[in-house]
Amino acid sequence: MSVVSMRNIVTSFGEKVIHDGINLTIEAGEIYGILGESGAGKTLLIQEMIMLLQPTSGEIEVLGYNLNTITYQEAQALRQKWGILFQFGALYSSLNVAQNIAIAISEYTQTPQKLINQIVATKLNMVGLSPDVASLYPAQLSGGMIKRVALARALAMDPKLLFLDEPTSGLDPIGARDFDKLIVELRNLLDITIVIITHDLDSIFSIIDRFSILADKKVVAQGTLKEVLATQHPFIERFFKNDYVLGRYVHKDSPKPTPHHL
Amino acid sequence: MTYLSITQNDRSITLHSINHWNIYHLKAIDKELSELLKKINNRSIVWDVSGIESFDSAGVILFRQYYHTFQQKHTVEIIGYNDKQKRMYKLLELHSKNSTITIKTPNIFHRIGKATLKSLEGGKELLEFLGQTTMAFGQSLLSPSKIRFKEISYYIHISGINALPIVALTAFLVGLVIAYQSAVQLAKFGADIFIVDMIGISITRELAPMITAIVIAGRSGSSYTAQIGAMKITQEINAMKTMGFDPYYFLVLPRIFALIVAMPLLIFFADIVGIFGGMVVANLELGISFEQFIHRLQSALSPTHYLIGILKAPFFAVIIAIISTYRGFQVSSNTQSIGYYTTKSVVNSIFFVIVCDALFSIFFTGLGI
Known part of the structure; x- marks a missing residue:
């Protein structure tokens, strides 16, 4: 197919x-x-x-x-x-890492915040980042970290x-x-x-x-x-x-x- | 829709997961599971997941969470899983070890302290900016070859010539409004002809400079801040610095010089259009012909008033250009701060233009001009 x-x-x-x-x-x-x-x-x-x-x-x-x-x-x-990883990440600069990853989940589903946090932590772990970065803003991240967060965001909804x-x-x-x-x-x-x-x-x-x-x-x-x-x-x-x-x-x-x- | 069907006896309880265990249904599944949690009562649990129609990683994360909760007090047996579910579970288990995130929300003291430090920092930055700009300004005057005439003419075009229509329209309307208001009052005293004095002096001395400055602060000041802010975010300013192009010579001074040149000319233009607006109303409302108006204007409007208006121009120009470029350099690396500092730039520019105008009024009144 x-x-x-x-x-x-x-x-x-x-x-x-x-x-x-x-x-x-x-x-x-x-x-x-x-x-x-x-x-x-x-x-x-x-x-x-x-x-x-x-x-x-x-x-x-x-x-x-x-x-x-x-x-x-x-x-x-x-x-x-679908999920998209843009060439330069395209993270929302006014949202922190956790909010960036969770944005589709919190917009499109009624998932409780506690669970969203857990999903975010798991996705962060999957892309090789520590959960500590969750409260950082995109401007505080390195280039490689931006890529990883962007991948985590693309994967958030299991596309x-x-x-x-x-x-x-x-x-x-x-x-x-x-x-x-x-x-x-x-x-x-x-x-x-x-x-x-x-x-x-x-x-x-x-x-x-x-x-x-x-x-x-x-x-x-x-x-x-x-x-x-x-x-x-x-x-x-x-x-x-x-x-x-x-x-x-x-x-x-x-x-x-x-x-x-x- | 239910996601669990339960069969139970005295010693054990069997959960059959059914339907779709994916992110769109998590809230309902979470609710069912948390309600179930109260009804277990020391029985052993058998969890049959063979009835799941579809699942995704979020569903498995929820499953895992409750599996661990159950395990704390009960014996749990999972049955009916297929290979894919097992592998997914393993993958997520691997990545869920320390699976809580903590978002630090600063308390009130933290925020007050941070805001204080930030404004102190801002004051220091402003001093540095003013110092650097003054240095660059002085050096440019000593060696004029450093002045970027091409950029200056570009900004005169963008901020001066392109602003003519909007300055004209605003000045015309202000002239119109002033004339209408005073026409009614003056007609009561039969002092019709004094509308010329009224219009001529108020427009040239106060209104034209003020209107022009406000239009320019809103129009060019905001664009300067946004341009420089965007350049900062895209690292263009860093690139310029490393190539030896001093941002003060390339970005700040051309804008200041351009406004210093353009502003007096715009004010002169606004004088003419504003008086014309008053002239039209004087003609329509009070029947003063254009010839009469101009004749009276020649004796009523001494050059002092006009010159005072023009004298304000370079001061307003410097205020607007300095504030807007300074705010541009303050933009930090996220898109929201462009909006924040652009707003600040316009509000501060207009405020300080008005303050400056008030000082001029006090000063000239003191001098008796």
Whole structure:
């Protein structure tokens, strides 16, 4: 079953064409990567999936809703089923960490405050933060902590669909690997479908099931790592077939990193 | 909707979890469980979770909480769980060890102390700001090549020229209102022609400078604070500092100079439009023709009044520019403080403009001008 499907997406700003006929399908339960050069329109693509931006033409379907014909009520319901980790966190600066994480729960449900506190503490723990940070404000957090709090906020309502825009950028390598592990664990336990924009080679080679490569305004390759590596394209040549990647990830003597499946 | 069905005998009680155990139902589930807590009476508990239709992590957190509560006094056996539930439980158990958060709410003494320290700090910052600005101002006068003329002309355009329509409209309306009010009174005495003195002196000496300053404080002062505040949040000011671009030369002085240049011109413009507004009313209400009005104005309005009005301009300009840029630099790194300091900037600017105007009145009255 496909969770997100995009058909013939065209995005243009005036004369400038960003996407020219994008087609992609994201299946339930997979960790799907979107890869491409800076300026290829990866973030725009996600913004179109989450109804922040209307594509110039084309059809998008998310969790069974067609975004071209969706009603206001359906859109509000859909918005409770996904979680989004923005590239720079986008925490509400006037709310403290606990309020940031709990905001969707306290707005959309009648959960008692005592339980909300417990849920917040658990989510904080899950993303590797101590409950002590709960009363801090976003301005008092470091970059990595902001990312983690933002992830905790995205996870607050147990979303069916999680969008992560460069989740590991700005984290230290150890923290980034923990983050990867957490993402896989969450996917396995909660049946989340995860859409992830990343340049992190470790993430690409270890956690991503399938991905698509955005270049020349189109999806030039889509599929598993193996399938993508078999495709001929200058970006793929440059990104994957250099000495660094070949030496470190592809021809490694130790057991090859394979995508973690259930 | 119920979430628990209970079968019980003398020695044990069996809870069957049913329906959806997710975040949308937590309140009701919590209520049912807490009511049940009173009815257990030393019996052993068997908790059957096989009837759950759906669950999420919040539901499992609640389950875990009550499981631990039950365990304190009773023997509890969980049955009917599947592998996924078990793994979820384990994951959450792992992350729920010290699972309470404490939000510190400061008490009254803490808040009073903090507010006191903050205002002391603010006073120190103001002194530093004034000192730095004066230094930069003096150095700019000594070596004019340091003055950013391009920025100054930009701000004259934004804060001066673009403000012409709103200044014109306000001044015109004020002239109109003053003229209407005095026309009625003066007509009672048959002193119609003195409306010219009334309009000419009050507009040029007091009203035009004041109206212009208030419009500029609201229009440009607020934008200066918000611009500088936003630059502070996005770390642009830090970037400028590290590249050797002194914010006082690049951000503060151009705005001060621009207002010093623009303000007298705006006041002069407001003088003309305000008097014109009075002229229109004098014509309509009292039948004084434009020629008569201007003829009378030449003898009634001595240049002193006009010059006093213009003299206030640079003072008002400096007050507005300094307060608004200073408030901009006070913005700390959250979006709310932009709103807070922008409000403060406008309120303080208008207040100090009025204070300054009052001092001028006392001063000039003392001098007998």
